[in-house]
Amino acid sequence: MTDDNHATTDSPGDAERALTDGGTDEEARTDGGPPATVPPDDETPTWSERKEHTQGLSQLTYQYFERSRREDEDLRAESTYVERDVLGFPTWPHETIRNLAISSFFIGVMLLVSALLPPHFGAPANPGSTPAIILPDWYLYWSFGLLHLDPINPELAVLGGDKVMSDELYGLVTHGVIFGFIGLVPFLNKGSARRPVEEPLWAAIGVSGVIFSVTIGILAIQNLVPIELDLLLNLVFLLPVLGAIVTYAVLKTMREGYMYDLNRRYYMLRPPK
């Protein structure tokens, strides 16, 4: 194929447009028209051309990749880490059998529970009569409870006592706020701390969240709970705060204890002069 290309370039008066494979686009000329566009295989960039990535986003990407690769190499050169043989258990049989055991235990528990506790099946749907108790499955109680927050939907005096948004929309917005906060957690809390003891504040926030998901679920079944609505609403928001305070206090105390032990061990090993 390349031979053919050279044969055509030999003839004088050619449009000398060298292509990457050494030919011209002479043979790609159509009848009477201007030279046709170069066939696609001639347009394909060579490897060196590809590597240069001379423009725009691809150039930036390429530059960044080069930088990160260099950073990697530098870190590896600085590191004192010695790669040893992998310390570990074989995938087969150890890991596989362990995983199979865990899975079959769990499946067994599920089968046992479904044999012992068959599900209830209610009356058929009747659009004409609203049941006294409307409830989703338990895992949506919290969501259903958030929709029952209409007593605290704020009214604005400016609007003549009207609510800014409907009660339903208010319920939806609370969902958005909760999901949004949970999504923001890793961007708010950074660092290498892992244990709750290391960060009592975040542990306290977590505990208050867990308690709130339970209390708000109780709000969803308010007509089954023999507590007045006002008191219930107060409890829904006070119990999580209470739980947070208790958690914070307990973890702080535990931390003091850990520090005491550490210090004692330190001074037993290196007694002060």
Next chain:
Amino acid sequence: MSLKKQDEMDHNAWLKRQDLTVIETAFLTTLIWLDKRLRIVDYLELLETMYYRANLQMPKSHTEQYDLDNKFWYWYPLYSLGSLSIVAYLVAAVSGALLGFYYSPSTAGMAAQGDPTAAYDSVVEIMQDVQFGFMLRSIHRWSAQFMVAAVFLHMLRVYFTGSYKEPREVNWILGIVLIGLTLLFGFSGYVLPWKQLSFWAAQIGVEMALATPLVGEWVAQLLFGGFTLGQATLVRMYILHVFVLPFVVTALIALHVGIVWVQGIAEPH
């Protein structure tokens, strides 16, 4: 010496030269036949690599390496919650596929208000007439409950051990999406039997959708097939439950686990 062109790769002649048993001959003939058409040799090499991979060792975890098991063993069940939710998901998938043979998503047969519909009747039939049907529905329902519970507890474990921190933000957000989809899975499944509670749960869903500004009516049309509940709602919930969500959730779970694989487990210390 004959002038006839010799086929270097005359596999059949090679087969004849070997003294093979019937089973070996049959196996090799099939293999050669398939390989001529599909070039499975290449894939066999991949399989061989996999075989050696399977004989590799899993690296010891942090706790195993530093012999901390005596301190941390009671944490381990918490670290298996993610895989427990996958197992429950698989059990629900298998039992759900079996239930799908008998269930019909239709509100036909509702002459007067409160009459059982075809959907309701089909669930009753599953529970009363189908061999093993009651147990099947029980398994499906309970595995769903287990999955949701495991997913919630998994999130709590990740939160309280700080495993969502810096390099793992993407997986945390992916997990939030997965929890939302799991709840949607549960909700759509709750609607399917078209019993009284299903109907009114769906009713609340429609009202919530309609309360959303700007996109509310569009969402109600898309998810519930209109502003009042009926056949369209049931079919949409059915398609959501048995077609859309399984693909989406399975893909996202694979991505979720894949990211854990790449980034490594955030271990206790």
